[in-house]
Amino acid sequence: MQQDTLTTPCPGGMVIERTWTAIGSCGTVTVMHQRIIMNDQTPPELFVPTTSVMYPFLGNDQNLILLSQTNYFLDRLNALNEYSVSVLDDCDLDIIPVFSVDTTYADDCVEDGYFERRTYTWIATDACGNSDTLAISFDIRDDVAPEFSFSLGELPADVTIVCAPLPPAPIATPVDGAQPITITYTEVIQPGEGTGVFIVTRTWVATDACGNTSTYVQHINWIPDTYLTCEIILPASVECNSHGVIITSVVTGGVGPYTYKWKVVGQKCFIQTGQGTPTLTIYTGWSDVTITLTVTDAFGCVSICTVTLSCVEPTQNPEDGLSVLTNLKRILSSAVIALYLFE
Secondary structure, X not given: OEEEEEOOOOOXXXXXXXXXXXXXXXXXXXXXXXXXXXXXXXXXXXXXXXXXXXXXXXXXXXXXXXXXXXXXXXXXXHOOOHHHOEEEOOOOOOOOOEEEEEEEEOOOHHHHOXXXXXXXXXXXXXXXXXXXXXXXXXXXXXXXXXXXXXXOOOOOOOEEEEOOOOOOOOOEOOEOOOOOOEEEEEEEEEXXXXXXXXXXXXXXXXXXXXXXXXXXXXXXXXXXXXXXXXXXXXXXXXXXXXXXXXXXXXXXXXXXXXXXXXXXXXXXXXXXXXXXXXXEEEEEOOOOEEEEEEEEOOOOOEEEEEEEEOOEOOOEXXXXXXXXXXXXXXXXXXXXXXXXXXO
């Protein structure tokens, strides 16, 4: 073992260093040191480097930082740690200070003039218990307005709504560190350009505890109804068992182009031509036919009209005043009877 008294500027004290050296049989060497500091009564000194974010604020009564300055000041404050200051001690060269951050929030952001107060503290203590403390406080004022978030997952965009009721307004949930947040919502409906057109203005205003406000506005072009109507025009008279019966339609209101969807219901009747057009040709059987037309305009508004077509038996035979159908039935009956008698 070797013991030396080191020559150091240690006022009123001394530094003794002991060294143990062990040499193995293979020539390996292991060295251990022990440093003893005696009668040191001078505390270490803490210094803030000139490159530190804290340096320009040293000695101020109040250090105010705006929340909007996040990219420079707050990010650098958040990065502070025990190595952000320098320690100078004449006797002890290996002092790592104890670092702590105390954060408090104002009861009234507007009245107190700040939202968050941070106090950064470093305490450096040498081997003899002598210590030095460095503390600096920063008041962070919230000057950032709340950011909107909505229950739909995205901001409600301007939109046109036709032939449908107004959807419920989405729920706004602004995000902001200064709680609580007050939200006001208004909806104003005013006449737009043209008959039946309305302009709906929805406005959300969010105000945080520090008085910062943000506003979001959605405009809706609302056309509740395009006043689309349809009418089916039937021929004056239609004989039963007829092909090529022409059915027409008249559409008023709405916004073109229109789509047409026909449907016929009856015994042995069917559509021959004209599906998807304003004019239809059908075959009628021997019973009533229910005809339905569904018209849809360019905005999706729908009008449905329905009529019943009643056919008449074919033209009567002028010789006996009976209808052709009736005479045919009689002929068939007579033929059956004659066949029976012949057998």
